[in-house]
Amino acid sequence: MWMADIRVNKQNVYLGVFNSELEAQEARIRAEFDYGVDPASKLEKARLAFEELYIPEPNTGCYLWLEAIRKNDGYGAKRHKKVDLAHRVSYVLFIGPIPRGFRVLHTCDVRSCVNPGHLRLEKHSKLE
Ligand SMILES: [Zn+2]
Numbered sequence: 351m352w353m354a355d356i357r358v359n360k361q362n363v364y365l366g367v368f369n370s371e372l373e374a375q376e377a378r379i380r381a382e383f384d385y386g387v388d389p390a391s392k393l394e395k396a397r398l399a400f401e402e403l404y405i406p407e408p409n410t411g412c413y414l415w416l417e418a419i420r421k422n423d424g425y426g427a428k429r430h431k432k433v434d435l436a437h438r439v440s441y442v443l444f445i446g447p448i449p450r451g452f453r454v455l456h457t458c459d460v461r462s463c464v465n466p467g468h469l470r471l472e473k474h475s476k477l478e
Contacts, residue, residue: 397443403436404464412463413440424461440464441471 404413404426415426415436426436441454444466448454451474458468 393443400440400443400464406465410458410460411465412458412460412468413465414460415462415464419462426462426464436462436464437469440466441469445469 403417404415406413417436418427419425420427420435427434435454437456438448438454441448448471452471453474454469455472456463456468457470458465460468
């Protein structure tokens with residue numbers, strides 16, 4: 351089982367993917383120990399840091415990602431140790447973990463949009 355989790359490292363926010371729920375739990379405990387903050391305030395910090403990185407577009411309601419746009423396909427990207435797609439990070443921060451076998455799609459068709467209200471899950475048509 352794969353599980354997405356939020357990690358906070360100073361100003362950086364990134365999405366961690368773990369091989370098991372136990373591994374994710376261990377990472378949460380380590381992060382809590384390292385930074386001396388409870389998981390709820392970690393999530394709040396992560397959300398605040400994320401909100402600095404987009405601008406709302408008043409006509410469409412899209413939140414346009416400012417940090418980096420992937421050249422080949424136009425998706426917003428969140429750079430850390432590895433590059434994560436910004437809309438996936440937004441989903442995890444504001445809605446919850448992405449279940450295994452699901453992908454995050456835009457209802458607005460704007461690939462650089464990170465408005466959690468414009469995101470939905472869809473089951474992969476075939477198993478990876
Ligand atoms: Zn949108």
